[in-house]
Amino acid sequence: MNSRRNFLQKITATAIAFQLPDLILASTDEADQQLYEGPILRVAIMGLGSYGTRVADAMQASKKAKLVAAISGTPSKLKDWQSKYNIPEKNCYNYETFDAIKDNPDIDAVYIITPNALHKDQAIRVANAGKHVICEKPMSINAKDGQAMIDACKKNNVKLLVGYRMHFEPKTLEIIRMRKDGELGKVLFFQGLCGFTIGNPTQWRLNKALAGGGAMMDIGIYAINGARYMIGEEPIWVTAQETKTNPEKFKTGVDETIQFQLGFPSGAVASCLSTYTMNNLDRFFLNAEKGFAELLPSTGYGPIKGRTNKGELNYPHVTHQTVQMDEMAGIILEGKQPIVPVDGEEGLKDLKIIDAIFLAVKTGKKVPLKL
Incomplete structure (x- = not known):
């Protein structure tokens, strides 16, 4: 028990020093999961394909974000998600009807995971409904459309975040810390x-x-x-x-x-x-000048592997999308500032x-x- 406590103390101190995401330290222990009593970001996922499903699955382990609604053009997918993720029918929408989320107090934000060319119009509609926008990358298909999305979110006083999951990945953040602190020259x-x-x-x-x-x-x-x-x-x-x-x-x-x-x-x-x-x-x-850093693999779903001239980078792997959603909840609900922007x-x-x-x-x- 003492060795476990010492290990946890060391990794906690390291994470605080590096400002790494809270979930790096997360335990699967049920008691630990119950410790969080802060605000919850209630999320609708738009686009129920393979990556939308990956995000939905990962959110089951989130402490600060909860899947509460689904938006799809395929009725059978909506039925499946109602059953799999316990989503009430009143929180299911298609691409023609989702503007009605404006009147649904259950939803705080919509995560858009649809083909790139659809992002702009969908994000603007979500913003006009008064909900925060999380959009998968690339944010749109060109800078002009991206600027239109930013303008719409500013106009409606909602946040626009982009699904840069690697911005919360611990080995990536450690290399960024080393570079910032001058350790690499x-x-x-x-x-x-x-x-x-x-x-x-x-x-x-x-x-x-x-x-x-x-x-x-x-x-x-x-x-x-x-x-x-x-x-x-x-x-x-x-x-x-x-x-x-x-x-x-x-x-x-x-x-x-x-x-x-x-x-x-x-x-x-x-x-x-x-x-x-x-x-x-x-x-x-x-x-x-003073060293090097390598990530291999660098952006896959994990585990990411990293090393520098000082040796291997060792941090426990937590599902990227779980960390991302908890960190984004912190940004939206608590004003948290990430080390690398995701806006x-x-x-x-x-x-x-x-x-x-x-x-x-x-x-x-x-x-x-x-x-």
Whole structure:
């Protein structure tokens, strides 16, 4: 018992020092789960596909967030969710009727997990209903639409958060802490490799009208966002090159593989790869004057594995979406400030970079960035 107590004391002190998410320390012990008596964020999930289900399952372990409603265009999914997650029928809506959430006091926020091109209109409708918006990344398909979402949420005095689950991941946060504290020295280089071989050619992710692109709008955004929080600066230019080996599967406007490079004010550079045709690509590497940091895998559902020049990074794995929802509840209900932002302005920066990457591919030129 003493050894367990000592271990818990050490890990608690470490987490406080690093400002890591509360849930890193969470126990599955029922008594521990009952200790939290603060406000609960009551969430509706919009889009009941595979990732919506993953989030819903993860929320069953949340202390600060509770799934209370569902929005879908498929009646059978709504019936299944009513049974599986104990959602009352009055809290189930379709895409035509969900504006009625305005009159439902059970719902505080809506988590939008639908195809990218639908995010803008759906987020605006949720904001107009007076509910907080949580939107899966990318926030939308371009910066113009992203700005419209931000404006609508500001107008309605509701928060807009983006599903950047890695912003709460402990090994990621430890590398950020080391960089901030100067332990790595001046950052010189970042590499982000993100890709997998995509399957069904008829899925929405390969439909430009719904996805807004291809791999870049799905997996590539991890490298874009990762370059920014790992280096700790905003890029000032981008160059990019596209490779397409299967134009039948990856039609016009749907990128298969893009290599892109980012330049930062300090002189640091990032070299990144986004692809739908290569497996085993999930690696971040940061090189600096005094050391290095690596995450491999870097953005998968976990466990994330990390090491630096000082050794392996060891933190217990907690389901990312569970941590994300508890942390977002803290942001919305308690005004908590995350170490790495997850708000609409953060999402807009990534969209501006994506717009610039597509422009760089099209023109073959270095495109300046002003974020």
